[in-house]
Amino acid sequence: MRTITGVRLICDSAKARGISVSDCLEGTGITEQDLQQDDLKLSSQQEITVIENYVALAKDSIGLGAEIGSQMHVNVFGIWGFAILTSPTMRTAFSTAIDYVQLSFVLAKLVFKETDEGGELVFDMSELPSAIEPFVLERHAMVTLNFFKEGVSQSVLSDLYLKTTISEPGHLKQLSDVLGIKVKGSMDCHSLVIPQYLLDLPRPKSDPVTLKFCLEQCDAMLSQELATEAQPNEEKLIEEKPWTERVKEVVLDDITIEKTLNMVASQLSVTERTLRRRLSEEGTTYRELYADIRLTIAKQLLEASCLNVDTVSWRVGYAEPASFVRAFSKKFGCSPGSIKKHC
Incomplete structure (x- = not known):
């Protein structure tokens, strides 16, 4: 389950492009009036359907996901985002993000691994429709970069790069332009590669006490989420926060x-x-x-x-x-x- 925020951002972008919001919401059971309800919760499948509709309706799909991701800063993610932000290092931040990923807007499966190249945050989209992979990749990569940008110099970003299965040169060039980092195509997975030295670099907004408080809140929210999922009633469109x-x-x-x-x-x-x-x-x-x-x-x-x-x-x-x-x-x-x- 996820909040309405992600879908609302997509619909706002669609409207700005002259695309009908009702067309974006087709097949989801969500109405335009529902978008104004801050306490509305959706299933991941509903959000996937909105993305499928938007990508199909947009004339140029490259950059759509990055545009949405650029608007998803820490405050959009609530306690999950603050827990990541106040983590002592990027290594621990990735661990926190994955441990509590159910509290986020993430659609791909996140896996963190270390290789000779450095740390890799892998975006596993094997269970998502192939048509929306580029959108989800852009959005996830941009959100991760937003967290990196919190309190670090812009020059640090030049040491990061994105690996992707995409092979078309023109697409790769546009993807690099919209994300602002280097992109390597024709790879075996989608992942953001982070140099080793950045993984243990102290985070500028690290705060152990605030982090402890946030993690306690995350634990409580996750327990509530799991308890709700265990209920026999599967109709959980609306869940008040x-x-x-x-x-x-x-x-x-x-x-x-x-x-x-x-x-x-x-x-x-x-x-x-x-x-x-x-x-x-x-x-x-x-x-x-x-x-x-x-x-x-x-x-x-x-x-x-x-x-x-x-x-x-x-x-x-x-x-x-x-x-x-x-x-x-x-x-x-x-x-x-x-x-x-x-x-």
């Missing part, structure tokens, strides 16, 4: 920035009033949820790192350390200084 989880994802996108209800509502494409109501229905308020997220991260930082109280206060978005100390003491019944790890 809790609003508390959506808010957590937005807040964790950059926890160092203090975020108002209006800012979060805007990122979730709802009004403040709607977000307030949704959270109330789930038994909480934005103020309570926001404080709980920040203070939980702060407590983990104090317990696991040598950061001082002022630094932790700033890291979780408090402008004034005094406000942080008061909020922390009220929630946990002790001062942040009393549990600070001493190094």
